[in-house]
Amino acid sequence: MKNFITLKEFLIAHKKEYLLGIFWVFFVDLIGLITPKIIGSFTDRLSAGTLDHAGIWKYAGIILGVAALTGVSRYFWRVYIMGTARTSEVYLRDKLYSHLQTLSPNFFNYNKTGDLMAHATNDLNAIRMALGPGFLSFIDPMFVLTFTLFMMIYTVGWQLTLLSLAPMPLLILISRMFGKVIHKRFSEVQESFGSLSDRVNESFAGARVVKTFVQEDAEIQKFTSINQVNFQRNLKLARVNGIYNPLVMLVSTFSFLIALSYGGILVVRGSITLGEFISFNTYLALMTWPMMAIGQVINIWQRASASMERINIIMNTKPEIIDGPQVRADKTDLEGSIELRNLTFTYPGTDRPVLKQLNVTIPAGKKVAIIGRTGSGKTTLLSLLLRMYNAPEGQLLIDGIDIHQIPLETLRENIGYVPQENFLFSKSIRDNIGFSGRGSYSQAQIEAAATLAQVHGNILDFTDGYDTMLGERGVTLSGGQKQRVSIARAVIKNPKVLILDDSLSAVDTHTEEEILRGLKEIMQGRTSLIIAHRISTIKDADEILILDDGEIIERGTHEELLTNTGLYYELYQKQLLEEQIASTND
Numbered sequence: 001m002k003n004f005i006t007l008k009e010f011l012i013a014h015k016k017e018y019l020l021g022i023f024w025v026f027f028v029d030l031i032g033l034i035t036p037k038i039i040g041s042f043t044d045r046l047s048a049g050t051l052d053h054a055g056i057w058k059y060a061g062i063i064l065g066v067a068a069l070t071g072v073s074r075y076f077w078r079v080y081i082m083g084t085a086r087t088s089e090v091y092l093r094d095k096l097y098s099h100l101q102t103l104s105p106n107f108f109n110y111n112k113t114g115d116l117m118a119h120a121t122n123d124l125n126a127i128r129m130a131l132g133p134g135f136l137s138f139i140d141p142m143f144v145l146t147f148t149l150f151m152m153i154y155t156v157g158w159q160l161t162l163l164s165l166a167p168m169p170l171l172i173l174i175s176r177m178f179g180k181v182i183h184k185r186f187s188e189v190q191e192s193f194g195s196l197s198d199r200v201n202e203s204f205a206g207a208r209v210v211k212t213f214v215q216e217d218a219e220i221q222k223f224t225s226i227n228q229v230n231f232q233r234n235l236k237l238a239r240v241n242g243i244y245n246p247l248v249m250l251v252s253t254f255s256f257l258i259a260l261s262y263g264g265i266l267v268v269r270g271s272i273t274l275g276e277f278i279s280f281n282t283y284l285a286l287m288t289w290p291m292m293a294i295g296q297v298i299n300i301w302q303r304a305s306a307s308m309e310r311i312n313i314i315m316n317t318k319p320e321i322i323d324g325p326q327v328r329a330d331k332t333d334l335e336g337s338i339e340l341r342n343l344t345f346t347y348p349g350t351d352r353p354v355l356k357q358l359n360v361t362i363p364a365g366k367k368v369a370i371i372g373r374t375g376s377g378k379t380t381l382l383s384l385l386l387r388m389y390n391a392p393e394g395q396l397l398i399d400g401i402d403i404h405q406i407p408l409e410t411l412r413e414n415i416g417y418v419p420q421e422n423f424l425f426s427k428s429i430r431d432n433i434g435f436s437g438r439g440s441y442s443q444a445q446i447e448a449a450a451t452l453a454q455v456h457g458n459i460l461d462f463t464d465g466y467d468t469m470l471g472e473r474g475v476t477l478s479g480g481q482k483q484r485v486s487i488a489r490a491v492i493k494n495p496k497v498l499i500l501d502d503s504l505s506a507v508d509t510h511t512e513e514e515i516l517r518g519l520k521e522i523m524q525g526r527t528s529l530i531i532a533h534r535i536s537t538i539k540d541a542d543e544i545l546i547l548d549d550g551e552i553i554e555r556g557t558h559e560e561l562l563t564n565t566g567l568y569y570e571l572y573q574k575q576l577l578e579e580q581i582a583s584t585n586d
C-alpha cells in the first residue's frame, strides 16, 4: 500500500465522491438481501398451498421493484467510483507530465521515450483499474459477505453457516501466495511493454535512416523478438491467472458442497424448512461473486502496486537543475556579460573532463565565436550557459554573479538559443516561430523575425504561408529552412544573449551573409556566442576562441589569429582552398 502514497492528496480531495460511492454500494448490497428471503418465503407458501394469484403477483412485484432499485443505485455507484477513478488517471497523468517537465536533459538521456510513454498509458491504466473496479471489488464483497453471513445465521443458524464457510481461510492463503507472483510477473509485463513502445518509437522516428540503410528486415526481426518477449511475459502472467481464478472457484464450490449435503440432511430431519434451505443456498450463491471478487481484487491491486512502483521511481527523481536557496529572486533581467573562471566540467557519470580550466570574459554586447574540432566541447559550454547541466559553483558567472544565483526563468528567457539539431514541433510555422510567446506575438513580429532569419520569402512560397503545418521534426522543410525557422524562433524573443550552435551550416554562403547582417542589427548591444565550423561565419567576431579537447589553444580576432600558423590558420587555408576549388568547378 505504501506505493500509493503518491495518490494521498487526490484521495483526500475526492473522499466525498468515494464516500457517496460507498453509500450506494452499501444500499445495493442491503436491498440485494431481500430477494433470497422472498424466494424462500415464496417456496414455503407454495409448498404449503397458501399462495393465490394475487400473492404470486405481489412476490413478482417485489422482486421487480428490488431489481429496478438495484439498477438505479448501481448507476450512482458507477458515477461516483468509476468516474473518480477516471479523474485519478487524468490527475496522475498531469502530475507525471508536469514532473517530467522539471527533470533535467540528463534524465532523458538515460530514460527512453517509449518507456516513458508506457508509464503514461499502461501503468496509469492499471492504477485506474485499482481505484475503480479494484476499489469496488473490495468494498462490495465486504458488505455482501457481512450482510449475507448475518442473514445466513438468521435463516438457518450458525452451525450450517460456519460449516459452509470453513473452506474460506484457504482463499486468503491462496491469494497471499499468488499475490506476490502476480506483482512480479505484471512488473515484467509492463517493463517489456515499455521496451516494445520504445522500439516502435525509435524505428518510426528513424524511418528514413532505416530505409536508406536497407534495414527494414533487421528492424522487423528486432521488433518480432521484443514482441515475442512481451508475449511470453503476458503468457506467464495469464498462466498464473489461469491457475489462480479456478482455485478460487474451487474453494467456493467446496462451500456449496457442504451447504447442499449438510443442508439437505437438515431439511430431511425437519430442522429447517425447504424455503429456508433455498434462501440459504441463494445467499451462498450471492457470496460466490464476492469470493471471486476478492481474488480479482488481489490481482488488480498487485498489478496497480507494480505500476505505482514504476511511476514512483520517476516521481521520486529529484530535478537536478532547480533554483537553489542561493537564488536571487530580484534578478529578473540580464545585461549579458559572461565570465568563465577556471571552468572545468565533467559530465555526470563520466570521469573525463570535457572542458578544462577555461578562462574567458565576454563583456555585454560583444560577439564571441567558438571554433574547434568536433567533440572539442563547444556544445557542452553552451549547455552550461543554458543550465542544461550544472557548472561547478563559482566557475560560470553572468553579469558578475554565479549562474546558480540567477533564477532559471530569467536565465532562459533572456537567452535566444538556436540548437545544433533544429527540432521543430508538429505545428504551423507561425506557432513554431512564436513558440516562446504562447500566441502573444503579432503577425508583424513573426514576419519580422522570419525576415531577419531570411526565411520569410520561403514561407510565402508555401500555399498556406505561415499556416503551413510542419510534420514530425518539420519534415516538410529543408535543412536550411529548418535552421532559419529555428533562428527566427530565437530572435523573436529579443534576447539579451543569442547563442547559435553551428546554426548556419546548412545555408549557402550568400544566405549566411544575409542572416549575419540581419543579426548584427538586432544584436547591437546584445551578447552573442556563435559556434561554427565555417570561418566566414565568425570572422568579424570581437573574439574567436579555438577549442581543442576542452582547452582554449588559441584566441584573438580573425586578423590576430592569422598572424600565427596555428589551428585557426590551418582551418582558414583549408577553407580558402575548398572555396577556390568550388569556384573553379562552377
Ligand SMILES: Nc1ncnc2c1ncn2[C@@H]1O[C@H](COP(=O)(O)OP(=O)(O)OP(=O)(O)O)[C@@H](O)[C@H]1O
Pocket: 109, 347, 348, 350, 354, 372, 373, 374, 375, 376, 377, 378, 379, 380, 381, 420
Ligand atoms: N550527455 C553527455 N554525457 C557524456 N558525455 C557527453 C555528453 N554529451 C557530450 N559528451 C561528450 O563530450 C564531448 C564534447 O561534446 P560536445 O558536443 O560539446 O562537442 P562539440 O565540440 O560541440 O562537437 P561538434 O562540433 O561535433 O558538435 C564529446 O566527447 C562527447 O562525446
